[in-house]
Amino acid sequence: MRNPTVQLAIEKASTLIEALPYIQEYYGKIVVIKLGGSVMDDPATERELLRDVAFMNYVGMQPIIVHGGGKEITAAMDDAGLEANFVQGLRYTDERTLTIAEQVLCGRINKRLVDTLESLGVASIGLSSLSSCVLFAERMYLTGEQNxxxxxxxxxxxxxxxxxxxxxxxxxxxxxxxxxxxRDRMGGKLNVNADTAAGEVAAAVQAEKLVMVSDTHGIRERREDPDSFRPSLSRAEIDAFMAGGIIDKGMIPKVQACLRALDAGNRKTHIIDGRIPHSLLLEIFTDRGVGTQILR
Structure with missing residues (x-):
């Protein structure tokens, strides 16, 4: 009977060997990672996710992070005595709300993520409306009743x-x-959905894959039934799930971002639960993964 310490070491070595073909496959490839949801509310969880990003960087992958921060924006608005209003799921953004959103997203969260990556030995740079903006947008209007x-x-x-x-x-x-x-064409600032932004970034840079990291468990056929979890879905299956209302609410922009990336040539997209320890590494570097991958 093997010594338990030796057995544990063998299991760790086996995990590394399982990761080897994926490390070889993705070496030098761009992977866009969207961070959002309650995983960013817990400093320990956020740091663990960034350690995963650091690992990806050290083994030769080229990560790009797009982050959200909706809950921190809402908390900052509460502190300022402002009520958050939503129109068809989008936060109504007046000038005061935009100022707060920029302060939270660019001045606080973006800086925090960069500082953490730097502390892990990874060179990183924050790109935002306060520095070097890489996102350019037009003002959005929605269609209501009677068009x-x-x-x-x-x-x-x-x-x-x-x-x-x-x-x-x-x-x-x-x-x-x-x-x-x-930024818009006149140099003004616009708040954009982070899921949508991640999809557009993945499309523009022709990423190898897009990974949506949030506090969702991937995609299930029946939301409350863990046994209905789907580790892999095709484009046709996604279309059917959306038509049938299986994919709804906050999952819709995540799935739409994945489809946008696939249409632009990304090979795979993923939706994973960032609350699972090392979910990012498990999804990318193991045979089964822990989330839902969406394929062309």
Whole structure:
């Protein structure tokens, strides 16, 4: 009978060997990672996810991070005495809300993520409306009843991504960290959905894959039934799930971002639960993974 310590070491070695073909496959490839949800509310969970990103960087992958921060924005608005209002799921963004969103996303969260990566020995740079903006958008309007145009304030739809600067940074072994505040053609600022921004970034840089990290368990056929979890779905199956209402609410922009990336040439996209320890590494470097992968 083997010594338990030796057995544990063998199991760890087996895990590394399982990861080897994936490390070889993704060496030098861009992977866009969207961080959001309650995983960013817990400093320990957030740091563990960034350690996974650091590992990816050290084994030769080229990560790009796009982050959200909705809950921190809502908390900051509460502190300022402002009520958060939503129109068809989008945060109504007036000038005061936009100022708070920029302060939280660019001045607080973006800086925190960059500082953590730097502390892990990874060169990184924050890209936001306060520094080098890479997202450019037009103002978004929604359609309401009787085809009436609904104003959601300073909310944008991404029109263009400065892919060149992102690719240059990746080749220089520097991790770009992107806050979802865009510029319009007049130089004004617009709040954009972080899921949508991640999809557009993945499309623009022709990433190998897009990984959506949140506090969701991937995709289930029946939301409350863990046994209905789907580790892999095709484009046709996703279309059927959306038509049948299986994919709804906050999952819709995540799935739409994945489809946008696939349509632009990304090979695979993933939706994973960042609350699972090392979920990012498990999804990318193991045979089974822990989330739902969406394929073309």
């Amino acid at each position: 009436r145009r609904l104003d959601v304030g300073f909310v944008g739809r991404v029109e263009q991504v400065n892919a060149k600067i992102l690719q240059v940074l990746c080749k220089a072994d520097t991790v770009p960290v992107i806050a979802p505040i865009a």
